[in-house]
Amino acid sequence: KAGVTQTPRYLIKTRGQQVTLSCSPISGHRSVSWYQQTPGQGLQFLFEYFSETQRNKGNFPGRFSGRQFSNSRSEMNVSTLELGDSALYLCASSSRQRALSYNEQFFGPGTRLTVL
Amino acid sequence: QKEVEQDPGPLSVPEGAIVSLNCTYSNSAFQYFMWYRQYSRKGPELLMYTYSSGNKEDGRFTAQVDKSSKYISLFIRDSQPSDSATYLCAMSAAGGGADGLTFGKGTHLIIQP
Numbered sequence: 001k002a003g004v005t006q007t008p009r010y011l012i013k014t015r016g017q018q019v020t021l022s023c024s025p026i027s028g029h030r031s032v033s034w035y036q037q038t039p040g041q042g043l044q045f046l047f048e049y050f051s052e053t054q055r056n057k058g059n060f061p062g063r064f065s066g067r068q069f070s071n072s073r074s075e076m077n078v079s080t081l082e083l084g085d086s087a088l089y090l091c092a093s094s095s096r097q098r099a100l101s102y103n104e105q106f107f108g109p110g111t112r113l114t115v116l
Numbered sequence: 117q118k119e120v121e122q123d124p125g126p127l128s129v130p131e132g133a134i135v136s137l138n139c140t141y142s143n144s145a146f147q148y149f150m151w152y153r154q155y156s157r158k159g160p161e162l163l164m165y166t167y168s169s170g171n172k173e174d175g176r177f178t179a180q181v182d183k184s185s186k187y188i189s190l191f192i193r194d195s196q197p198s199d200s201a202t203y204l205c206a207m208s209a210a211g212g213g214a215d216g217l218t219f220g221k222g223t224h225l226i227i228q229p
Contacts, residue, residue: 004159033216033217035217035219041221042204042219042220042221042222043160043204043206043217043219043222044219045216045217045218047216048216056215056216058216090159090160092159102148102165102167104162104165105162105217106162107152107159107160107161108159109157109158109159110158110159
């Protein structure tokens, strides 16, 4: 079974630009979560999508947005990039079949975004 | 105060030693506790998860959760150089992480051959 894939793996942008990152979950998984990882703040939750709907959101500004398609693939968009947005962006997929019990999240390799 | 505190290390130990990694947390709503391992240039991979308080063992790895103290631990026995990585604790109130996982900053572990 193929794992979570993320494209592109590396990206360089300049301040003020916008960027779109893509995540393909494990086949059959309908939940996709996005995280930002930086040396200073560690891994922080951005948002979760399930069945094309955003179900939960972390404490990030509105410049960070996302969407999920009917095939469960997800995209994350960051507008008006700032230097502080330089980070590793990770997505994780889960089957989320059991609402009140544990469902493992499987992480992709991440997209390394550098903002100059 | 961050919700989850974890010593970033680095923690360097000789091969074969027992390693103890720890996290403390402040949110009493956390019910699910996980340990992830992350190698350089890779995404985190789940090592173990525990629901509520108690111990769980899997091979050389043992996870402990003490909810009364808001303290979790991961022990690695007979440590190997291949165990060198960053270890992240993670927690959530909902099992599927639907509320998002809350992570510690990670402990960088180095096993010296």
